[in-house]
Each structure stands twice: as C-alpha cells, then as structure tokens.
Amino acid sequence: MGETRLSRFLDEIYQRLLAAYGHQHxxxxxxxxxxxVGAILTQSAAWSNVNKxxxxxxxxxxxxxxxxxxxxxxxxxxxxxxxxxxxxxxVKLKALADxxxxxxxxxxxxxxxxxxxxxxxxxxxxxxxxxxADSILLYAVGKPVFVIDAYTRRIIGRxxxxxxxxxxxxxxxxxxxxxxxDVHLYNEYHALLVKLAKDACRKKPLxxxxxxxxxxxxxxxxxxxx
DNA sequence: TACCAGGAGAAAA
DNA sequence: TTTTCTCATGGT
Numbered sequence: 001m002g003e004t005r006l007s008r009f010l011d012e013i014y015q016r017l018l019a020a021y022g023h024q025h026x027x028x029x030x031x032x033x034x035x036x037v038g039a040i041l042t043q044s045a046a047w048s049n050v051n052k053x054x055x056x057x058x059x060x061x062x063x064x065x066x067x068x069x070x071x072x073x074x075x076x077x078x079x080x081x082x083x084x085x086x087x088x089x090x091v092k093l094k095a096l097a098d099x100x101x102x103x104x105x106x107x108x109x110x111x112x113x114x115x116x117x118x119x120x121x122x123x124x125x126x127x128x129x130x131x132x133a134d135s136i137l138l139y140a141v142g143k144p145v146f147v148i149d150a151y152t153r154r155i156i157g158r159x160x161x162x163x164x165x166x167x168x169x170x171x172x173x174x175x176x177x178x179x180x181x182d183v184h185l186y187n188e189y190h191a192l193l194v195k196l197a198k199d200a201c202r203k204k205p206l207x208x209x210x211x212x213x214x215x216x217x218x219x220x221x222x223x224x225x226x
Numbered sequence: 227t228a229c230c231a232g233g234a235g236a237a238a239a
Numbered sequence: 240t241t242t243t244c245t246c247a248t249g250g251t
Contacts, residue, residue: 038229043233049249084248085233092234129234149232194232 007178013159013212014185020211022193029054032107033100034063035140039132040092045083054156067142068097092127099125110141118143130168138190144161144181147190148172150175151197160216
C-alpha cells in the first residue's frame with residue numbers, strides 16, 4: 001500500500017479518535033465463540049440488550065456450541081429474548097453452531113484458513129451477512145478484515161468520503177486499500193468509529209464531535225475520488 | 227408515544 | 240436486480 005493523501009487522511013482520523021477516546025478493548029466478550037454469538041445477537045439490537053441475552057445464556061449453561069445445538073429451538077429463543085428478534089436469532093445461532101461444529105468447535109482450526117474461503121463459508125450460513133461474517137473474521141478468528149456497519153457509513157458519509165448508501169464492498173475497500181492489513185488496527189479503528197457515532201449528535205448532520213469536526217466534506221475540499 | 231439500536235433473509239416489485 | 244417487508248425487546 002503506497003502512502004497517499006487518502007491513506008494519510010484515514011490515519012489522521014484514526015489518530016484523532018484514539019487520542020480522544022483511547023483504546024476500546026473490543027470485542028467485549030470472553031472467548032471466540034462468545035464473540036460469534038454476540039455478532040448474531042447484536043444484529044439491529046442495542047448492546048445492552050445483547051449483554052442481557054448473553055448473561056441469560058451463561059446462566060443457563062448454554063454459551064457453548066454443543067449446548068446451542070442441543071437446546072430445543074423454543075427454549076433457546078426464550079433465553080435470548082431480551083435482545084429482540086429472538087425467534088429469528090435462535091435459528092441463526094443454531095446455524096452458526098452447526099457451522100462451527102463442522103470445524104470441530106475449534107477456533108484454532110480456522111486460523112490457517114484463507115480469508116476469502118472462510119468468508120464465503122460464513123456467508124453461506126443462515127443469518128450471517130457481510131457485517132456479521134466480517135465481525136466474526138476480525139474479532140473471533142483474528143483475520144485482518146475491516147468491518148463496515150451503519151456507524152461507519154454515517155461517519156464516512158458525513159466526512160464526504162463516500163455516499164452513505166454506497167455498497168459494502170466499496171466501503172470496505174476504502175479502508176483496506178488505504179490502510180495496512182493489520183488486525184489490531186482494524187479492530188481498534190472500527191471500535192473507535194462506533195464509539196464516535198454513539199457520542200455524536202444525530203440531530204446535527206455534520207456534528208462529529210470536536211475531534212473530527214474540521215474534517216467534514218473532505219472530498220469537496222480536496223477533490224479526491226475514492 | 228415514537229424512535230432507534232454494532233442486520234439479514236424472504237417476498238414483492 | 241432492486242426495493243420493501245418482517246423479525247421484536249428495551250431504553251430514551
């Protein structure tokens with residue numbers, strides 16, 4: 001990756017966010033399988049509610065791939081009820097546990113797999129879309145994959161780098177083509193974007209908090225296409 | 227009361 | 240192929 005104005009700009013964003021918020025210590029979970037479960041449960045759900053559902057799974061002794069596979073669907077749904085969409089997510093968790101089982105319930109077995117084939121496998125699992133697959137690859141498996149979510153779109157869109165409705169792949173390439181493929185960097189960068197978006201004021205479209213407020217409309221000011 | 231939260235799959239157009 | 244609908248609890 002060459003040093004470009006865009007890569008310097010993305011690095012500047014990262015440095016400012018890190019200075020403003022510090023390390024985020026993501027993903028907030030104990031172990032890789034808990035990360036995978038959280039990635040499903042957090043779909044269109046507030047993390048506080050996901051925490052309740054994960055707490056319920058722990059209390060029920062059901063936070064393992066074996067337990068999720070063996071629990072009756074209705075019982076699993078009841079356990080994860082606080083995070084919403086519980087019937088749909090119970091089906092998704094079972095599909096994920098089945099997939100993990102096909103790898104021997106062993107995260108180590110995934111470490112040597114190449115990213116693209118592993119991503120294709122995950123996308124074929126019911127309930128796993130691009131964001132969920134990439135969250136699992138980055139935060140559970142430890143692959144250098146940049147996660148794009150609604151928060152990332154909102155911030156990058158408001159900075160003027162890309163239209164908010166641009167495709168997932170284009171958003172992902174914005175980061176991967178301009179940053180070193182580094183697991184720690186991708187981990188922290190995404191977490192910091194989420195932190196900023198949660199702090200930002202939704203009622204003011206260009207209010208991105210003080211640390212980035214002067215960087216808005218980068219594309220217009222610098223005439224750089226991405 | 228209404229809106230939103232660390233999406234994705236299925237159905238309809 | 241693209242858009243719309245559905246899934247649903249809990250906090251603000």
